[in-house]
Amino acid sequence: MALDEPSRDAAALIDRLAGAGRLAQRRLARSDSCERARALEAAADALRSDAPVILAANAEDVAAGEAAGLTPAMLDRLRLDADRLEGIAAAVAAVAALPDPVGQAISRDTRPNGLVLERVRIPIGLIGIIYESRPNVTADAAALCVRVGNAAILRGGSEAVRSNRAIHAAMVRGLESAGLPGEAIQLLPTQDRAAVGAMLAAAGLIDMIVPRGGKGLVARVQADARVPVLAHLDGINHTYVHAAADPDKARRIALDAKMRRTGICGAMETLLLDAAFPGSPAIVGDLVDAGCAVRGDARAQAIDPRVTPADDADWDTEYLDAVLSVAVVDGPDEAMAHIAAHGSHHTDAIVTEDADVAERFLREVDSAIVMHNASSQFADGGEFGLGAEIGIATGRLHARGPVALEGLTTYKWLVKGTGQVRG
Amino acid sequence: MALDEPSRDAAALIDRLAGAGRLAQRRLARSDSCERARALEAAADALRSDAPVILAANAEDVAAGEAAGLTPAMLDRLRLDADRLEGIAAAVAAVAALPDPVGQAISRDTRPNGLVLERVRIPIGLIGIIYESRPNVTADAAALCVRVGNAAILRGGSEAVRSNRAIHAAMVRGLESAGLPGEAIQLLPTQDRAAVGAMLAAAGLIDMIVPRGGKGLVARVQADARVPVLAHLDGINHTYVHAAADPDKARRIALDAKMRRTGICGAMETLLLDAAFPGSPAIVGDLVDAGCAVRGDARAQAIDPRVTPADDADWDTEYLDAVLSVAVVDGPDEAMAHIAAHGSHHTDAIVTEDADVAERFLREVDSAIVMHNASSQFADGGEFGLGAEIGIATGRLHARGPVALEGLTTYKWLVKGTGQVRG
Incomplete structure (x- = not known):
């Protein structure tokens, strides 16, 4: 799909991606923890075997960035080499190895009428990640989401678009080789800013947005989003x-x-x-x-x-x-x-x-x-011993401070009866 | 204050109320659980001793409602009698007696470097409650908020305005007699709908909105709010x-x-x-x-x-x-x-x-x-054994299903060291 997909189609694009993402998420929610771990291990392997492709794509991004006059700091954030890419793959494998909170009982109670009530952790659903120039976020954030059964829609920075596509393709191939749907991780096929706006407006389709980047990005996301945002703006x-x-x-x-x-x-x-x-x-x-x-x-x-x-x-x-x-x-x-x-x-x-x-x-x-x-x-x-983090949040609800796997879950109540009626 | 406070002042009004509410909440956050419990017992006593005033105010609301052609069902929701008012006071006293989650440690971990990490429950902050004709919500919702150290801004239905004011005045007197700030429970001094809009827009000032009422109310709140909303729209x-x-x-x-x-x-x-x-x-x-x-x-x-x-x-x-x-x-x-x-x-x-x-x-x-x-x-x-509920939530984040005291709290991380540096 072209980078210049027109903005008037942004809402339709997000509708379509969110529909596919929610369908994939339902499949992930039925997978077990080992299945998701194996899929992330396969994704790590795919990142390693795709190293030549990913590094070549990254070299094109860096060359374009140099031509466009990116600062040395921005170029450094963008640049991958064999060691950095191995670090990205190792981080995905490390997330696969993290203990999985999904299915854990948060509380359990038996009522006097015999009803057994449990709260168990479940995935949140479909999570949007909006980030800037570091291509490692494509792998990191996707791995954290998938580990606990969430699907993700990723929107990286324009300067890293080739790197992100190559990393995304490897991750998807890894998931699919392990029998999980590739649509669990979708990369926005356009850099059109209107598509970001449509993501932020997609309440009910996207369950949570995590902005990863500088203050300008986070401020825009917090100001415009109708979807709940997990982030911090300042660290004063x-x-x-x-x-x-x-x-x-x-x-x-x-x-x-x-x-x-x-x-x-x-x-x-x-x-x-x-x-x-x-x-x-x-x-x-x-x-x-x-x-x-x-x-x-x-x-x-x-x-x-x-x-x-x-x-x-x-x-x-x-x-x-x-x-x-x-x-x-x-x-x-x-x-x-x-x-x-x-x-x-x-x-x-x-x-x-x-x-x-x-x-x-x-x-x-x-x-x-x-x-x-x-x-x-x-x-x-x-x-903090969380193994990784998707970010640090300073909002008051849901998850605060460093947010890792547990912060990417929610819960539901299970009520187990033997025929009780309220009468 | 007049009921017809002009709508152009709505944002300034909410700014002012939220400022007072946040100040009162800081005082509540420093109070201990017994202090809050005693204050709610005093509020229950004040409701009982104010019964003649509250019932007279309610009779005026009912008379006005009859004149305005409210349906029998609406009038029934609005009407108080001695038994119903005693029920309201008893519910406030029951909330005072509920176990308080504030200060509870959710998790505790000692890191290899000796840092001790705890997550402890704390109040959310300032909560907006928007409700319809039942005057009991004025006491119920305020009591649940205050029990766990939150301040509340209440906006009840126009048909119950006199009843709500009388109930609110008694609750405030109860809190103040126990040494807690009356501004912990503020009743919106106007029925102007623009003030509701300003509440819904007050992200950063109001931490959460709980709508209590029919589907029309909840749908409007969910559609317009920039503040996080805890609610359910449908129960299909x-x-x-x-x-x-x-x-x-x-x-x-x-x-x-x-x-x-x-x-x-x-x-x-x-x-x-x-x-x-x-x-x-x-x-x-x-x-x-x-x-x-x-x-x-x-x-x-x-x-x-x-x-x-x-x-x-x-x-x-x-x-x-x-x-x-x-x-x-x-x-x-x-x-x-x-x-x-x-x-x-x-x-x-x-x-x-x-x-x-x-x-x-x-x-x-x-x-x-x-x-x-x-x-x-x-x-x-x-x-569910929660003792009460402020509502049932079907959103995916923070709290789901019946929401009671625990859902009206959040947490912070405490890190206890002995001079550790990251180095």
């Missing part, structure tokens, strides 16, 4: 160093939270130093020495002459870079008020040896992830 | 009587599922009789004898001369009345295909003594509630 993460913090722990945690990797959503963006904490100069000094640009309020500027003034916008900025805003606060109430006013409900942490204050912070801070004496960079599905 | 519930059904059980279950109460969402609307089941004449005979109008396909009409022809629309109709559509099917595959084509994912049941067929039906039918050898009229939070 705070670390509050309390008066009773262990100075060494606080130094290590603050440096890691900001500087280990500055571009990930779990990176610290604002450091709140308690005025009563004596170790602040060492923390700020470490950060500046490590190459971090530190912007602070008046009291933070007084800690180290290299701290530059922060303006109002700094407290609401996710830098995703070696930049940090620092405020000095008077006690936990002021710290938590700052987080409530400026946080994005992603990951916020306290460093303290005072168990009562820690307990209060954990209870009262209203974020998907709240940490005590740990680096916010642990906000990650792998680090 | 099927009972499939398999070839290996016990004839006596099947008779009792079918009669109860249809006729115990015909107007509730768990009532059976379509009966699927297996062609190989010998007991169909008795089942159909019972139903017709009980006053049910039975409409059937050709084979169903052949079972009993009193069965009238069904047309295409019958299979997609929720009668909520003593009317039933009956189809004869050849085996479980055809039964499940009919349910997949015409069901509303609410409650579907099989009657059979064949455990394998039952297991397959329970696994494959994609409804919020799937039953074996039981009447679909058990689809109810009280019958």
Whole structure:
């Protein structure tokens, strides 16, 4: 199908793809866990045996991207080599090996009238994944969906269109070789933006949308979607160093939270130093020495002459870079008020040896992830022991924080009787 | 505030109410479970001591409703008397006594690096309840929300406006007397429909909307809302009587599922009789004898001369009345295909003594509630042991089937470390 399929057909296209996807999903829902695992192993094998085709397609994407003037960072996200492709295949095989929550009983109860009630995990249904330049998402997201019996409609970035098609074709061949329907993973056959709009509007056809990419993409999806969206927009993460913090722990945690990797959503963006904490100069000094640009309020500027003034916008900025805003606060109430006013409900942490204050912070801070004496960079599905993640969510419903297989399931009630009537 | 507050101010009104509600909710989130329980007991007491005021307000609503020509059924839903009001107060006290899921750990894991990860239940936040003529919802829904630390914005029907205000005032006085903020329960001060529109649009301010009422209300809310909605639109519930059904059980279950109460969402609307089941004449005979109008396909009409022809629309109709559509099917595959084509994912049941067929039906039918050898009229939070329900949901995310206290919570991750950095 041509890339320039006209936008007036977008809704019809999504109707058709969703119909095929829902049919395939019903077949997946009847498959057992081992069948789905074997199909993903076959998909991993297909990715490996298709390596020459996939790498050639990727080389064309990279060449087109260079001609189009993509930045080096974008080209790096786009580029595959033999090692990266093996990593993609290995990740699909790893998802195949993950424990499967589908069929698990969440609760079980026998009523006085003898009715047995169970809630069991089931697939959500048909999931739309909208992503940008990294072609690995084509394999990753599809594998996570299929592992728990969901079908997926994938819409990748234009710059990776050839790579995505080659990866998609291998995945489909793998599923089909194992007897599962290839329509379980469909790649949108057009890069027309109207098709994305139609996906976002397809309430009742697509059950959930997961945007994977930069803030612009996520914001557009959240603003326009009528389908429920699982995502986070910002990770404006705070670390509050309390008066009773262990100075060494606080130094290590603050440096890691900001500087280990500055571009990930779990990176610290604002450091709140308690005025009563004596170790602040060492923390700020470490950060500046490590190459971090530190912007602070008046009291933070007084800690180290290299701290530059922060303006109002700094407290609401996710830098995703070696930049940090620092405020000095008077006690936990002021710290938590700052987080409530400026946080994005992603990951916020306290460093303290005072168990009562820690307990209060954990209870009262209203974020998907709240940490005590740990680096916010642990906000990650792998680090949480989930094996993988489809993303991190900061919405309030369904699944929060790192979302992996369990977040890609829902449940139904089973009621087992022996002829009971309500009478 | 006047009832005719102009609609151009609707968004500003909802902004203001939501701001106050979110502030009150933060206070509720810090309260402990006993504090919330005591506040609801105080609210129940206030409802009792305000009985003269509430009943007088209700009498005015009823008089206005009579003058406006409300139907007897609507007037009955609207009317309170001393017994009904005591029932409302007792229901609030019963919610106070329910076990509270907030603070419960859903999961707990210690990672190899020593990090302790817990998921704990927390309130959702600010919940909008949009309902029709029954004034008891003002107390019921508010009590369920507050029990688990949510704030609520209530918008009841115009015909019950005086009753709702009197009930709301008593509830607020109860909360305040126990030291909780009255703004935890706010009643929309206007019946302007634009304010409802503003509630539905208030994504990020209101966390969830629960519509309580007829299909017209639910359909409008589902169509217009940008805020997540927890509800069901239809309860087109099927009972499939398999070839290996016990004839006596099947008779009792079918009669109860249809006729115990015909107007509730768990009532059976379509009966699927297996062609190989010998007991169909008795089942159909019972139903017709009980006053049910039975409409059937050709084979169903052949079972009993009193069965009238069904047309295409019958299979997609929720009668909520003593009317039933009956189809004869050849085996479980055809039964499940009919349910997949015409069901509303609410409650579907099989009657059979064949455990394998039952297991397959329970696994494959994609409804919020799937039953074996039981009447679909058990689809109810009280019958499920939940103590109460805010409604039944047929969406795929967050909470499904009867939704009670647990469905009014979400979770956050707590990460407890000893100085771990990701390094």
